[in-house]
Amino acid sequence: MTIETPSSARLSCALSDLRATRPLVHCLTNEVVQEITANVLLAAGASPAMVVAEEEAGTFARIAGGILVNMGTPFPERLRAMRKAVEGAREAGRPWVLDPVAAGGIPWRDGVIREFVELKPAVIRGNASEILALAGAGTGGKGVDSTADSSDALEAARALAARTGSVVAVTGAVDYVTDGTRTFAITGGDPMATLVVGTGCSLSALVAAFCAAHPNALEAAAAACALAKRAAEVARRKADAPGSFHVAYIDALYTIRPEELGA
């Protein structure tokens, strides 16, 4: 199979769509990254909202443009709200993104994640260890961090996409986004992003935002990855340590223009 580089024109178009639409993204995410997730969405050009009660998560998912379900800190009450949100998203035809945090590490969590994979997310975004585990080809990373390279999970990502019908994004030193047939590679970025909590989780939120604004999920996911990688590069030129990098990364998500997204 060939690996394509997404065209600058397509990436620019997706970011223009995001900025023009300013979609409302309903995030059911983990406890650790809620603030950075909201700030990443706001800086990039979307409108975040976290609605977490079972009583209103389904109603709100029908209002939102895109939905994020992140498995970083699941617990029974939150899982009930996530199920309602996914049900609402499916009924209203809204794209939703699954972030299978730490898949492959703990049986209870794996059971929960498997349940959501079967609910047909538009996109699954994870690191190599997570995607390998979901494809049945690995046994998890170190806590929330991957112990494999994204290229190690490329075939697993394709197989997972082919089996589930979801676009699969496996992110790392190189990001691969595949629908099982076509595969995009997005290069660049900077490893310092791994020293700021929530850069991966908020990338999944960006994927949901791009999917809400741009009809093609494969291109939308690729554009989200490209924006995050460009922002990390810009940030790294301004910052030598993770505190400053975090600030510069948020700034860059805001200042990068659509025409800068392509290679």
Add this chain to the structure above:
Amino acid sequence: MTIETPSSARLSCALSDLRATRPLVHCLTNEVVQEITANVLLAAGASPAMVVAEEEAGTFARIAGGILVNMGTPFPERLRAMRKAVEGAREAGRPWVLDPVAAGGIPWRDGVIREFVELKPAVIRGNASEILALAGAGTGGKGVDSTADSSDALEAARALAARTGSVVAVTGAVDYVTDGTRTFAITGGDPMATLVVGTGCSLSALVAAFCAAHPNALEAAAAACALAKRAAEVARRKADAPGSFHVAYIDALYTIRPEELGA
């Protein structure tokens, strides 16, 4: 009705009271903004504490100087703790502030917010869409963001204040603070504040802090709004993007002196 500009002397006095008192503010707020809320209070000169269990929220509210109840991410267990906190606040004569996040959007949430409005908060602080919804004159914004200008909600704010006995602050490009009879307008600020999550929610916490330190709730709420607007202006002069703006906003809350608060 006339609209007044709060006098510099009054605003300075309120901020001096805050810095001298360093009140303990008990925040029952949403999951997304807990860190920025605490940092805003610390920088401005108050002492934040989040005590969230039903078992201790009421006891703690009696110890605190002011209490914040923010409806961003309500769920049944947290609502029980909020009810205990409000009960404690009322019994101990402590001022409490209601932030009716996203009022007007979802029936379940509206029912919850209505219940708390009837419990007579000292101040209700919201955006235009929220205040219009509470006054029965609008149908909600876009998620947590207002789709109306604050001036559109001025009459609604006055009517809500007159009906409930609460001071009502409707914030936006111009902030209006009213007790139904007198109305203050606070101008300035910077729209970049809307790109940092929690600047609105933490303003409600600042209102609770000022109310704890300064006996007049109308002046206290106006001073909180004035401090936030001045800090946003200072931050905007130092920052061109939301990551840097966030840092500069916290810095400015700390460095602004009482005598700088007036126009």
Add this chain to the structure above:
Amino acid sequence: MTIETPSSARLSCALSDLRATRPLVHCLTNEVVQEITANVLLAAGASPAMVVAEEEAGTFARIAGGILVNMGTPFPERLRAMRKAVEGAREAGRPWVLDPVAAGGIPWRDGVIREFVELKPAVIRGNASEILALAGAGTGGKGVDSTADSSDALEAARALAARTGSVVAVTGAVDYVTDGTRTFAITGGDPMATLVVGTGCSLSALVAAFCAAHPNALEAAAAACALAKRAAEVARRKADAPGSFHVAYIDALYTIRPEELGA
């Protein structure tokens, strides 16, 4: 009793161990400080993970190198997860750290904290008011802030360590770390750290990280305190207000080299 200054060689060795091991730290901490706690661990050289469900907290504690239990925002479901995590830590022989936030303020909370003290944490890290309360010699601070100096709690810390078998770290203007027999004092730091929420709570997470990487809990806790104090000093030279200080503090945790840790 004498008070020792920890040797530069020992402190350097502990930080080298941390950077070489990059231990996985399982944090069951309060709602307010989850993001800064993760970022502090990442910057210093550890790998944070927050796993909060009762269903998986015990399993995950057996995988982690060190565990943090922080009592900032306890509630019944979270307490059940904390009990499972401590049980897992004890069975797997993993060091765990207790942060008794606001001990001495509310009877319900004090009962909960007492229960965990009896479960024999490797280290208890608190401020003076908290340690005085745990030792039965004080009645709590102002919310989460201490109203006493760390030196006021030195004897209480020694008594608590002698009674429980835990290393006790009482932090403040000077940090004291004691096992009841030997006592280290760590000086330096900067008071501006108290204006950034979570610097104390994340120090407890750092203690867990150092304990996971370095076998001697007394030295590990002293090294964590020394790293935090050095980082605060570096940050204060770059920043005059708490927003900038926060960024510079995270940066410094990353840039400080082992050989810089000693006085």
